[in-house]
Amino acid sequence: MPPMNILLITSDQQHWTTLGVLNDKIKTPNLDRLAAMGTNFTRGYCPNPTCTPTRASIITGQYPSTHGAFTLGTKLDENVPTIGDHLRKAGYATTLVGKAHFQPLLSTDDCESVECYPMLRDLDFWKTFNDEHTPWYGFDRVELARNHADEGHVGQQYAVWMEENGLPNWRDYFQPRHDGIKDTETDGTLAPPLVDGPGYGWRKDMTWKLPEEFHYTAWTGQRTIAAMRDAHAAGKPFFVWSSYHDPHPPYCVPEPWASMYNPEDMEVGKFVDGEFDHMPPPHQLTRDANGDFGPYNQDGKGNHGYHPHVGVSEQELKEAQAIYYGMISFMDHWIGQTLDALDEMGLTDQTLIVFTSDHGHFVGEHGLVAKGPFHYDDVIRVPFLAAVPGQQKTGNTSADIQTLVDLAPTFLEAAGLGPAREMQGVSQLDSWRGTAEPTRDHAIVENHHNASDAVHLRTLVTDRYKLTVYRGRDWGELFDMQEDPHELHNRYDDPAYAEARSAMMMKLIQADLEREPAPQPRVAGA
Numbered sequence: 001m002p003p004m005n006i007l008l009i010t011s012d013q014q015h016w017t018t019l020g021v022l023n024d025k026i027k028t029p030n031l032d033r034l035a036a037m038g039t040n041f042t043r044g045y046c047p048n049p050t051c052t053p054t055r056a057s058i059i060t061g062q063y064p065s066t067h068g069a070f071t072l073g074t075k076l077d078e079n080v081p082t083i084g085d086h087l088r089k090a091g092y093a094t095t096l097v098g099k100a101h102f103q104p105l106l107s108t109d110d111c112e113s114v115e116c117y118p119m120l121r122d123l124d125f126w127k128t129f130n131d132e133h134t135p136w137y138g139f140d141r142v143e144l145a146r147n148h149a150d151e152g153h154v155g156q157q158y159a160v161w162m163e164e165n166g167l168p169n170w171r172d173y174f175q176p177r178h179d180g181i182k183d184t185e186t187d188g189t190l191a192p193p194l195v196d197g198p199g200y201g202w203r204k205d206m207t208w209k210l211p212e213e214f215h216y217t218a219w220t221g222q223r224t225i226a227a228m229r230d231a232h233a234a235g236k237p238f239f240v241w242s243s244y245h246d247p248h249p250p251y252c253v254p255e256p257w258a259s260m261y262n263p264e265d266m267e268v269g270k271f272v273d274g275e276f277d278h279m280p281p282p283h284q285l286t287r288d289a290n291g292d293f294g295p296y297n298q299d300g301k302g303n304h305g306y307h308p309h310v311g312v313s314e315q316e317l318k319e320a321q322a323i324y325y326g327m328i329s330f331m332d333h334w335i336g337q338t339l340d341a342l343d344e345m346g347l348t349d350q351t352l353i354v355f356t357s358d359h360g361h362f363v364g365e366h367g368l369v370a371k372g373p374f375h376y377d378d379v380i381r382v383p384f385l386a387a388v389p390g391q392q393k394t395g396n397t398s399a400d401i402q403t404l405v406d407l408a409p410t411f412l413e414a415a416g417l418g419p420a421r422e423m424q425g426v427s428q429l430d431s432w433r434g435t436a437e438p439t440r441d442h443a444i445v446e447n448h449h450n451a452s453d454a455v456h457l458r459t460l461v462t463d464r465y466k467l468t469v470y471r472g473r474d475w476g477e478l479f480d481m482q483e484d485p486h487e488l489h490n491r492y493d494d495p496a497y498a499e500a501r502s503a504m505m506m507k508l509i510q511a512d513l514e515r516e517p518a519p520q521p522r523v524a525g526a
Contacts (some may be wrong), residue, residue: 003090003237004389004414005340005351007228008407009335010058010241011328012051012099012148013248013371014357016044016381018328025265026325030336032424034355036395037387039432044402045443046386046460047357049371051101052076053446054404058358059083059241061408061423063446065113066517069102070448076102076137081422082389083408084138090417093231095141098220098243102137105146105153105178105312109128115146117179120155125522127160139241143223145216149250150191150208153178161223163216173210192252201249201370202316206323207258212330220244225341232345239411242338247327247361247371250447257326263318266325269365269378270314278490280475283374286310286367295429309365317364325361348389352414355385356404366487373449375459375468375477376487380445386432389413393434400431401436401461422519442511460508467504478504 020028021035022042047057048071053064056076060067061083084094103113114133117124129142136142145158152175162170172190176182190210192203212218231238246253264355276284285494287310335355342348360379362368371379384402387394405425412420413427430436445459456471466487468477478492478501491497 002350002418005228005231005347006087006092006239006411006414007338007351007353008058008239008241008411009244009338009353009355011244011246011331011355011357011383013359013361014328014355014383015361015363015378016042016383018247018325019385025261025331027260027268028332028340030339030384031355031385033336033339034353034385034387036393037353038392039386039396039398039434041384041398041400041402043443043461044356044382045380045401045404045445046357046359046382047403047405047444048446049373049379050447051099051358052104054335054358055099055101056080057405058407059183061405061420061425061445062517063405063424063515065446065448066424070446073104073106075113076112078137082138082418084135084140084239086138086412086417086420087415088135088138090415091236092415093141093227093234093236093238095134095143095227095231095238095240096137096139096243097143097223097227097240098145099245100137100142100144100243101146112133115144117153117177120146120153121159121177121183123155123160126156129157141227143227145219145245147216148245148248149252149283150174150188150203150210151178151250152188154177158216158219159208161219161304164215166298167211167214170214173208173214184448192250201251202320203250203252206252206319208252208254210254212254212257215330216245217327217330217334221337224334224338228338228341228347229345232347235244237415237463239415242335244331244334246331247324249324251320251323251327253323253327253330256325257330259449260326260329261322263315263322266318266321268314268317268321268363270324270386271364271367272488275366275488278493280470280473280477283366312364312369314364318368320369321363324361331447351389352411353385353387354407355383356407357382358404373447373455374456375445375447375457375466377466377481380461382401384489386428388429388432391433391435396434397432398434399463401440401463402431403430403440406440421521422517424515424517442507444508444511444515458508460504460506460511465500465504467501467508469505469508 020032046054056069059082064070091105103115107113107116144156147154192205193205193418409425413429431439443461458469466479476492
């Protein structure tokens, strides 16, 4: 039997409920098709609710506190072993298309980044990147874009592709450069105008004039298909990470997706009066319309990460959600093209396919928008679909706990390789096949949100409870997810839940011991 191909498809900042199989408000026929091919795991969790830490965990099989890229603005060391390194040695063609975000937007003497200015816009550099700088994090082939929607930090191979395919004035469709330097006098003139408020990601006009065929979603889909075809033509098994950028804000997308959903049909979250009465101080401070979070700010090193929507109307949230759904449906279209290409090449029955997201998203839930350091299910729970060809019951739905830290070791087993000693995750292949009892009974989510340790927390999720502890603080959170699935009643200090809290504390300690890696074998007694 030939080695199994591995196709990992990810979105960015997608709420776990935004699949047609779970939510009749959204149309995702191709993700529904993938769910019918395998299993929809409804309790998938990320190891950190922000981009860099989780993305680094996906390729290393390690938690952020181990691989070192513990928050946004940090860098994953390029010498850390990755799933790509292991698969390359086994003869796989390894490719990353889309968003990486393993490195920060700033390069310093202490942190050299190629995902930053001015290198982002050095298109000559990116034209030769694969000849001179790969393998990069274990990928032999790398095609990158860093921006979300019309953000100014656009460039890399995506910009090269736009120029080569007939859009030399691509700069006109994006905001001025993130570093404040304009490339042309018309930079950003066709991008949706910026707006101050009502929150991160809003645009005055959410319909983006960028032609649909030049959108990075179309680029990611096309280049994913090309990578699979090239590997197949070379007679090599492939590991392709198809890394989509949406539906991460800003909220804007071209037609026809911008008008696909009626805002009046959207159901958005809201703050429930009294829900923060027993929550830690950082939560309570999100009700401050001025955004003054005092000691919990990020020491001036960028956004504090809290995104309250005090003053944002329900109508504004609905308009944002309609665009958010359109961004997902556009991505779903290209996922369908990718699945069709596998069928055309006759590779569907030889390809393990996983779809998930790096973290979730708030649209009003608990009075929040976007993301931040809070560990509500809205941001730590992710969509998770896994299809193991010919080895599992199809069209299945499972509540078995999954975590993205387990992706790398599972891919290793699917490729017929042994476990990697440095990885902290465990293979879920038997769980995906449905041939064994659940491999996990918990997930751990970390968040060392800023350098001052003002918000440094860790969460344990089990089948019923969710416990969150804060470094150096007396406060905490305990939610009974069975009785309180919307997480409105913190039971951390509730005497009626004292026994459950004690049991969860012990479980957290044991879970932390279990994930301790042993990267070096013991070869002698001393």
